[in-house]
Amino acid sequence: MNKKVNITTDSGADASVINEALSAAVREYRSQKKMSLDELSRLAGVSKGMLVEIEACRANPSIALLCRLAAAMGVSVADIVNVASSPCVRIITAEDIPCLWRGELGGSARLLAGTSGPDMVELWEWKMHPGETFETGSHATGTHELLHVVQGSLHLTVGEESFTIGKGAAAVARTDKPHSYTCEGDDPLIFTMTVSERAR
Incomplete structure (x- = not known):
């Protein structure tokens, strides 16, 4: 059986958009909370090196990593990739x-x-x-x-x-x-x- 675990998006537009969204979300969260990379690393269970790569938009995060970071920041993965609901109705094309x-x-x-x-x-x-x-x-x-x-x-x-x-x-x-x-x-x-x- 062929098996590949936690491959995220390819090198196309999806990957770039997701990486940029995650980079912006992590930077904004750390800025709002006045939190160091070390603190977020401990909270999310993600290495400091990986966080540096994410903030520099050089990482290709797995779904599991997205989930850990979202939980640590008190948001959903849907918030990060901009498919979250609004107060009434939100249509996602x-x-x-x-x-x-x-x-x-x-x-x-x-x-x-x-x-x-x-x-x-x-x-x-x-x-x-x-x-x-x-x-x-x-x-x-x-x-x-x-x-x-x-x-x-x-x-x-x-x-x-x-x-x-x-x-x-x-x-x-x-x-x-x-x-x-x-x-x-x-x-x-x-x-x-x-x-x-x-x-x-």
Whole structure:
């Protein structure tokens, strides 16, 4: 099985826009809080060197790193990549939906929309090709993911347990443990995912 973990966007426009947004968010947060790189590094569990690269817009952050930084700064990933909700209604055009992961075989994960702040809900669309896997660490305690398989078969692993979710089926998973998604079988996989996470 081909396996690539936490590849983020390619070298195209998505990566550049996301890197610039994250760089600006980290700089603004540190400025507002009068916080040193060392302090944010400890708070987020991200190395100081990585933070320097992020602020200089030279890093290509994984989804897991985006999540850790967002949680440490009290915002959502949707806030950082500018697909968060407004007080009433916010329409996000197809062109403005960021791709935050690309698999080595052409798969993708797009953050379609999300709410602002540390208590957040996100809506994702995942497309994976046979053999592709995405692995990530634990989310905050009590985080849940709601998954619906539109096409193909999803192999979901949470901690030590594994499950297969077929076309048309749905699942609720508590993802405060390391977890992974794999495209199982010979057909491409498409699934939607809603993430609900509360601030620690």
